[in-house]
Amino acid sequence: MADDAVNAPLTVAVIGSGPAGFYTAGALLEQSGVPVRVDLYERLATPWGLVRAGVAPDHPKIKAVSSVYAATAADERFRFFGNVEVGRHVSRAELVERYDAVVYTVGAQGERRLGIPGEDLPGSVPAVDVVGWYNGHPDFADRAPDLSGRRAVVIGAGNVALDVARILCSPVERLAATDIADHALDALRTSAIEQVVVVGRRGPAQAAFTTAELRELPEFTGAAVEVDSAEVAEQPGEEKLSRLIRRNLAVLRDYAAALPSQPSHASQPSRTSQPSLAAGTRHLALRFLRSPVEIRGEDRVAEVVFARNRLEVDAEGWVSAVDTGEREVIAADLVVRAVGYKGLPLVGLPFDERRGIIPNDAGRVAGADREYVAGWIKRGPTGIIGTNRKCAVETVATLLADVAAGRLGRHPGAGGVDPVGENESWLRERQPDLVTEAGWRLIDAAERASGEPVGRPRVKLTTLDALVDTALTRTRTLTG
Ligand SMILES: Cc1cc2nc3c(=O)[nH]c(=O)nc-3n(C[C@H](O)[C@H](O)[C@H](O)COP(=O)(O)OP(=O)(O)OC[C@H]3O[C@@H](n4cnc5c(N)ncnc54)[C@H](O)[C@@H]3O)c2cc1C
Structure with missing residues (x-):
């Protein structure tokens, strides 16, 4: 068991699919020092965080950065688990138990x-x-x-x-x-x-x-x-x-x-x-x-x-x-x-009320093992999209340094984690309306198809029901 755990890929759960989440996933997958698998959890049925839900609609060139995220998502070592809110459907403790490392990239969801x-x-x-x-x-x-x-x-x-x-x-x-x-x-x-x-x-x-x-x-x-x-x-x-x-x-x-x-x-x-x-x-x-x-x-x-x-x-x-x-x-x-x-606290993690961030040292959550942060929840709601790339790269460097130093203490439960597979179906139990990468692609295709005849990049589905129905109904149809 111990050998298997050491040889198995490093498993990382990234929480939040905005720029920081995708840059974190990208930096982990791009490095060649440690074999790795990344699962990206997102509370919405759609990825990209504020690139979809913040950047103004009349700034399409800025939104085009999403093609970088789509390339990351196409990597076979990557999985998207949408419509799963950490703290609601699954707990922080469950993730820490199942993965070698957890990176929170949940952004700043509140207002000053x-x-x-x-x-x-x-x-x-x-x-x-x-x-x-x-x-x-x-x-x-x-x-x-x-x-x-x-x-x-x-x-x-x-x-x-x-x-x-x-x-x-x-x-x-x-x-x-x-x-x-x-x-x-x-x-x-x-x-x-x-x-x-x-x-x-x-x-x-x-x-x-x-x-x-x-x-x-x-x-x-x-x-x-x-x-x-x-x-x-x-x-x-x-x-x-x-x-x-x-x-x-x-x-x-x-x-x-x-x-x-x-x-x-x-x-x-x-x-x-x-x-x-x-x-x-x-x-x-x-x-x-x-x-x-x-x-x-x-x-x-x-x-x-x-x-x-x-x-x-x-x-x-x-x-x-x-x-x-x-x-x-x-x-x-x-x-x-x-x-x-303004960033909001996550149950069980330290929180700096004044700055609205999770206190950290170059991305390592203060006082926690195997937990990291990147993006707005790490440094506060400032900077442009590209700032989050540098921020995520720093966090991944910290995480990999911890792996190299043996600080992650790879544990038997991790390494082969498959939260949606036959042996580990806890995720689907917690959220039967799980939206995977395939489901997101169906949403994406449906929105683009509605936009195309009227000369728009997409017509967004704006209710959770419509998004989930599109992702799941057609996923079921396609997979029979
Ligand atoms: C209105 C607005 C316009 C902007 N326009 C521009 C622009 O034109 N150009 C530019 O360069 N930058 C722009 N920015 C800045 C840019 O959007 C941010 O720098 C960037 O999105 C921050 O990335 P992030 O990943 O930290 O957070 P976010 O993009 O907010 O992503 C966080 C993700 O985490 C998810 N999440 C939160 N909590 C949970 C949970 N408990 N479980 C699972 N998932 C969770 C959220 O749903 C979200 O998808 C803009 C910002 C705003 C607010």
Whole structure:
């Protein structure tokens, strides 16, 4: 038994099939030092994490990274187990018992809160919900934002805020050529939103936009982008700013310069800022140096009170926003809070509440044996898709170093693990509606086939029932 265990391939369960999960699987399968088998568990019936359910539908080139994941999935040493939630259908302890190593790549499934009065008024929604809704994530299919008012205020100064603003402003014909969820397309067709105001706490040099996302706004939305030239004028320490930030500033200054006149609040800074709202047109305003302090309304959102900030630079060069005491009120029919995603704890594993991560040392979970992390749950919700590749490679290096050092203590139960096979059917017992790689391929083919005649990359199935029926019914038909 001991010899068999040593000679058998290393078995690794990876939990979560987003970029971090696939890059972890890929790095394990690509190395040649240790024979390995990888089982990838995913709570949804579909793989790819936020590449399917986060990246905006009008960014198809970014979603094309999924072809890399499909190549990993085609490896015969790899298996996909979809529709299985770790912590619900199977426990962490069961995985640790059955596999040589477990890598958690579960991402950041929660939202950061503003912590201000009125945050939960109807009409104030987290970006997590809006993004999940327009991307057809089954958990968010019923979270349609109320689009019956004229102005939406998006709080946050990162790409997620820009994604949401852009989708709310874009002509529906443009979105109709994407894989946006049909329910979102229908709602956006009748949307009354005419203006979206994106508001950031600090200055334009501290915003986390990428230049491409800023630059595409007028082309994608067909709308003017309103920026107050005073807010994007010379920034503290500008000569030392990165090239990315300087490029962003140049784009913002171009927007400000293209405006025929300055925004209405410039002449009346003390109380209300109503970015100019011409009837019948749809447009976008970017505002800086404002922190929301209260969301107000009788029975639903009516306005947001902002503190006007100034910037203060400390000895280390950190730039913080300091409340000037001045207040400004912006009328709002919809408020989208895009101030960040946040990792959630996994039962039995240590958790850093403040950062929303599982504490780890180069990917090895603090205080645990044979358990690792990669991606957003390892380092927090920052960085682009490619950042997760480097992150996963580091974790796999740690894991392989532990194998080499004999720290994994290969155990008799592992090595030949087959959770769906005749001897180990525990997984199918726990989740009879298991979606395997074959089932996912049927979903994928069905979605693409529905999209093809109407010139769309795919028409997403957006309910768990539809996804599982497609995966299982046809799997059964094909396999007789
Ligand atoms: C709205 C939005 C837009 C973005 N746009 C871009 C972009 O345009 N370009 C870019 O480079 N980056 C973009 N990003 C960032 C990119 O999506 C992330 O860097 C990346 O997805 C993080 O990878 P991850 O694998 O850690 O997490 P995720 O992609 O979130 O994957 C985690 C997976 O784990 C699964 N899971 C969670 N819990 C469990 C459980 N208990 N059991 C089983 N499975 C579980 C989830 O369902 C999910 O599939 C965007 C992010 C967001 C939020």
